Amino acid sequence: MARTQGARPRRVRLWRWRRNPLRRRSDLAEAWLVLAAVVLALLLGALSGLTAAGAVDGSLAERRERTTPVPAVLTEDAAGLSASVTQDGDGDGGVWAKVRWTAPDGTGRTGRAEVDPGSPAGTEATVWTDPEGRLVSAPPDGAEAQFQTVMTGITVAVATGGLVLLGGWLARARLRLRRLAEWETEWRQVEPSWRRRMTG
Numbered sequence: 001m002a003r004t005q006g007a008r009p010r011r012v013r014l015w016r017w018r019r020n021p022l023r024r025r026s027d028l029a030e031a032w033l034v035l036a037a038v039v040l041a042l043l044l045g046a047l048s049g050l051t052a053a054g055a056v057d058g059s060l061a062e063r064r065e066r067t068t069p070v071p072a073v074l075t076e077d078a079a080g081l082s083a084s085v086t087q088d089g090d091g092d093g094g095v096w097a098k099v100r101w102t103a104p105d106g107t108g109r110t111g112r113a114e115v116d117p118g119s120p121a122g123t124e125a126t127v128w129t130d131p132e133g134r135l136v137s138a139p140p141d142g143a144e145a146q147f148q149t150v151m152t153g154i155t156v157a158v159a160t161g162g163l164v165l166l167g168g169w170l171a172r173a174r175l176r177l178r179r180l181a182e183w184e185t186e187w188r189q190v191e192p193s194w195r196r197r198m199t200g
Contacts, residue, residue, distance in 0.1 A: 030175050037168025041161035049157025056152045057145075064139040072101035072127045075110065078119040099125060103133025111135045 078097040094114040103109050113127045113135055128138045140148055 030172055033168060033172055033175065037165055037171075041164040041168075044164055045157040045161030048160040049153040052156035053149050053153030057149045060140055060145050060148065064141065066130060067128045067136055067139050068131075069126050069138075070101050070129050072099040072113065072125050074098070074115060074119055074121050074123045074125060075100050077121050078115050078117055078123075099127060101127055101129070101133075103129070104131070105133065107133075109133060 075098045079095045095117045096112050097115050097119070098110060099113045099115065100108060100110045111127075111134075113125065115123070115125045119125070128136050130136050139145075
């Protein structure tokens with residue numbers, strides 16, 4: 001039956017997986033390549049994401065074990081909130097001031113730590129120290145630690161999956177170029193006889 005004028009040809013889905021006289025080995029290879037790339041991207045992305053998340057979680061747990069909160073005393077008046085916003089530019093609610101604390105060996109130490117703005121000298125504060133008694137930043141905990149772990153896992157998973165898909169796309173592009181070259185070679189063999197029929 002003749003096709004109605006203006007009608008669009010029906011697109012056959014998954015034609016590379018079906019037996020038909022127009023399908024070439026390169027078409028089937030391309031279909032397997034796409035499937036393998038998608039499956040590998042999902043599997044390797046999930047595996048690498050879980051591994052990275054576990055590594056970050058373990059690192060944060062180790063950091064929490066190696067840091068200890070200790071009491072400290074301000075040795076100077078802390079700046080007000082407006083000054084901290086002007087100086088730090090982030091307005092996180094804390095300011096840096098000089099504090100004094102006692103190290104594990106019993107010696108008194110001084111340093112700068114983040115404290116509540118406007119606190120006068122002599123105010124007690126809590127600082128975090130390493131096993132040697134040196135000041136360190138407070139380790140992420142609770143929702144902050146969970147956020148870092150999840151975001152690291154997602155980022156690594158997406159990056160790994162994207163690299164696998166990119167490799168599959170490049171391999172697919174090479175297959176297409178090879179198929180075009182095969183078509184060009186076959187056309188050169190068929191063209192003379194085809195022209196004779198058309199002009200005969």
